[in-house]
Amino acid sequence: MEAINVTVTEFVLLGFYELPSLQLVFFFLFLVIYVATLVGNLLTTGLFCFDYHFHSPMYILLCNMSVLDMSFTTMVLPKLLNICLTGNNVISYSGCMAQLFFFVVLIVSEYFILATMAYDRYVAICHPLRYSSFMSLKVCFWMLFTSWNIGVLEGILYVILISFCTFCGSNEVDHLFCDLKPLIKLSCSDTRAIERTILGLGTIIGFVPSVLTLVSYIYIISTILKIHSKEGRHKTFSTCSSHLTVILLFYGTVLGMYMRPKSSYSMDQDKVLAVLYAGVIPMLNPIIYSLKNEEVKKALCKINHIYFKIRLC
Numbered sequence: 001m002e003a004i005n006v007t008v009t010e011f012v013l014l015g016f017y018e019l020p021s022l023q024l025v026f027f028f029l030f031l032v033i034y035v036a037t038l039v040g041n042l043l044t045t046g047l048f049c050f051d052y053h054f055h056s057p058m059y060i061l062l063c064n065m066s067v068l069d070m071s072f073t074t075m076v077l078p079k080l081l082n083i084c085l086t087g088n089n090v091i092s093y094s095g096c097m098a099q100l101f102f103f104v105v106l107i108v109s110e111y112f113i114l115a116t117m118a119y120d121r122y123v124a125i126c127h128p129l130r131y132s133s134f135m136s137l138k139v140c141f142w143m144l145f146t147s148w149n150i151g152v153l154e155g156i157l158y159v160i161l162i163s164f165c166t167f168c169g170s171n172e173v174d175h176l177f178c179d180l181k182p183l184i185k186l187s188c189s190d191t192r193a194i195e196r197t198i199l200g201l202g203t204i205i206g207f208v209p210s211v212l213t214l215v216s217y218i219y220i221i222s223t224i225l226k227i228h229s230k231e232g233r234h235k236t237f238s239t240c241s242s243h244l245t246v247i248l249l250f251y252g253t254v255l256g257m258y259m260r261p262k263s264s265y266s267m268d269q270d271k272v273l274a275v276l277y278a279g280v281i282p283m284l285n286p287i288i289y290s291l292k293n294e295e296v297k298k299a300l301c302k303i304n305h306i307y308f309k310i311r312l313c
Contacts, residue, residue: 008167011096013089014174015080016271027084033279034077040286041066057140058124061117062289064144065246068110069282075102076177076278096178100162101155103179107254108205109151114247115209116143118216121240126223154205161194176274213247242288249284253277 016026048054048063079099083089091099123134158180165187175182180198184191220240227233253276 008093008171010090010092010171011167011178012172013079013083013091013177014172015083015089015176017089023084023087027081030077030081030084030279033283034073034081037073037279037283038070040283041070044286044289045070057120057135057137058117060137060140061113061120061144064113065110065117065285068106068113069285071102072106072278073282075099075106076274080176091178096173096183097159097162099178100180100183101159103155103177104158105148105151105155107151108154109147110250111206111209112147112150113144114243114250115212115216116140116147117243118213118247119143121243122216122219124239125220125236150205154201157201158198161197164194165189165191176271176278179270179274181270217244245288246281246285249281250277253281 016022019026045063045066048059048066076099079091120135120140123131127134162180162183165184166189167186168188170186173182173186184195184198217240224233224236227236253273
């Protein structure tokens with residue numbers, strides 16, 4: 001298979017073009033979401049990095065999740081803010097491929113990091129006495145290294161596959177950013193082989209972390225149900241409830257976007273789901289972690305107390 005020369009040098013991201021009177025409203029809404037996401041995730045990342053109490057596998061994984069959330073939002077919202085404010089919705093071909101690459105890297109890495117977090121909670125709850133050997137810092141770093149590298153390799157592969165498409169007609173991408181589905185839909189070449197390859201790779205890559213996450217929680221729930229006291233069950237479940245909430249939000253939006261039957265396909269729905277997983281969920285994740293984690297709440301209260309003492313002085 002030989003790559004076909006690209007005849008389109010730039011794309012037009014349509015965004016919410018069908019609602020021209022609401023562009024300023026969208027701008028302020030997305031600005032609030034972006035600032036809140038950056039502040040929340042930078043705060044939790046700084047807390048986990050600089051407080052030695054949080055230098056454990058669970059918080060290292062949460063720190064990586066915060067980096068993922070900030071990256072997701074930064075990949076989509078700044079360009080969307082520019083479109084809403086100035087109407088400049090043109091993106092170069094290379095810029096579009098860069099968006100596609102980082103989108104694939106981040107979404108694949110998140111799948112595997114969520115699975116790693118599920119394994120971490122499984123070991124902590126089901127094998128607490130062997131936690132330090134089963135989930136040491138070395139094991140944690142290797143799992144993170146593998147997660148990010150699988151994401152990078154798949155991102156490179158998907159960009160190569162899309163480069164075999166030719167774009168000789170319309171260059172209008174009816175989406176918020178350069179995603180796989182709208183780009184394939186826009187291509188004027190035969191994309192059936194590429195679609196089958198992407199579907200096969202996506203199924204294989206998604207199967208492993210999904211099964212690991214599912215099996216981990218089957219064992220976790222089984223262990224929790226064996227605890228006799230209601231207080232003990234509640235306390236044990238609370239240690240993984242925030243992670244379970246994030247998993248449900250992530251899987252719900254991503255599966256809703258990419259696993260819907262073609263008969264129910266709607267670009268408007270895809271745009272709403274894209275706002276959810278690229279903006280709203282990254283904004284909510286730090287809140288979910290802090291509200292569900294007593295150690296994080298205590299550390300944040302301590303920082304707040306120190307801040308007010310400094311101001312009073």
